[in-house]
Amino acid sequence: MNYSIEKPDQVFLNHTPADVCIVDVRTTAEVKAKFLPSAVHIPLQTFSVNTLQQAINEQKPEKIFLLCHSGRRAEMAAKQLEGQIPSSIVVIEGGIQAIEKMNPNWVVTQGKTVSIERQVRIAAGTLVLSGVLAGLFVHSAWFALSGFVGAGLMFSGITDSCAMGLILAKMPWNK
Numbered sequence: 001m002n003y004s005i006e007k008p009d010q011v012f013l014n015h016t017p018a019d020v021c022i023v024d025v026r027t028t029a030e031v032k033a034k035f036l037p038s039a040v041h042i043p044l045q046t047f048s049v050n051t052l053q054q055a056i057n058e059q060k061p062e063k064i065f066l067l068c069h070s071g072r073r074a075e076m077a078a079k080q081l082e083g084q085i086p087s088s089i090v091v092i093e094g095g096i097q098a099i100e101k102m103n104p105n106w107v108v109t110q111g112k113t114v115s116i117e118r119q120v121r122i123a124a125g126t127l128v129l130s131g132v133l134a135g136l137f138v139h140s141a142w143f144a145l146s147g148f149v150g151a152g153l154m155f156s157g158i159t160d161s162c163a164m165g166l167i168l169a170k171m172p173w174n175k
Contacts, residue, residue: 002082002083002089003066003075003078003079003081003082003088003089003090003091004088004089004090004091005071005075005090005091005093006090006091006092006093007092007093007094007098008092008093008094008098008099008102009102011065011090011092012099012102012103016106017036017037017038017039017099017106018037018038020061020063020065021040021056021059021061021063021064021065021087022036022038022039022040022065022066022067022092023039023040023041023042023052023055023056023064023065023066023067023077024036024039024040024041024042024067024068024096025042025043025044025047025066025067025068025073025074025076025077026041026043026044026067026068026069026073026096027043027044027045027116027169027174027175028041028043028174028175029113029114029173029174029175030069030113030115030116030174032110032111032113033109033110033111033112033113034096034100034107034108034109034110035096035107035108035110036067036096036099036106036107036108037108039067040055040056042055043169044068044073044076044077044169045166045169045170047077047080048080049080049081049084049085052064052081052085053085060086060087061087062087062088063087063088063089063090064081064085064087064088064089064090065090065091065092066078066089066090066091066092067092067095067096067099068095068096069095069096069097069115069116069117070094070095070097071091071092071093071094071095072160074091074092074095075091078091116165116168116169116174117165119165119168119174120162120164120165120168123164123168124149124152124153124164127145127146127149128145128146128149128150130142130145131143131144131145131146131147131148131149132146152164
């Protein structure tokens with residue numbers, strides 16, 4: 001691991017968000033609902049070394065701070081950058097939630113949006129319920145749909161990655 005993870009109180013010990021280079025890797029819908037005004041937005045699904053370099057232009061920050069909802073997607077972005085840029089990479093632990101808890105005045109809230117995590121739970125629940133109902137009323141083979149979704153949820157929990165979340169992040173309502 002060539003990146004570090006720091007709590008917001010350490011990141012902003014002597015600085016405000018406007019003083020440091022923060023890259024937000026959440027979806028556009030999430031950023032529209034709640035954001036740090038000084039952060040550069042590059043959704044994880046389009047994140048790469050090239051998009052990062054284009055976004056920060058000619059800045060040559062000593063450290064680049066990665067931000068997401070809670071920290072997981074920022075770590076995924078940090079892994080993409082390992083050894084490819086001269087700046088130090090720091091993942092902000094706890095994401096925008098932790099920053100908002102630390103200093104609510106720094107975070108701008110514009111409205112409600114359904115987070116990717118909630119969208120995954122809604123979609124998974126809908127698929128499981130549909131599989132059970134179709135299994136009862138149409139054909140017992142439909143129970144396999146519920147089993148498949150359950151297996152996917154187990155895999156997601158074990159690996160801490162979520163294919164359904166990545167697919168949902170690409171949907172038009174999350175752009």
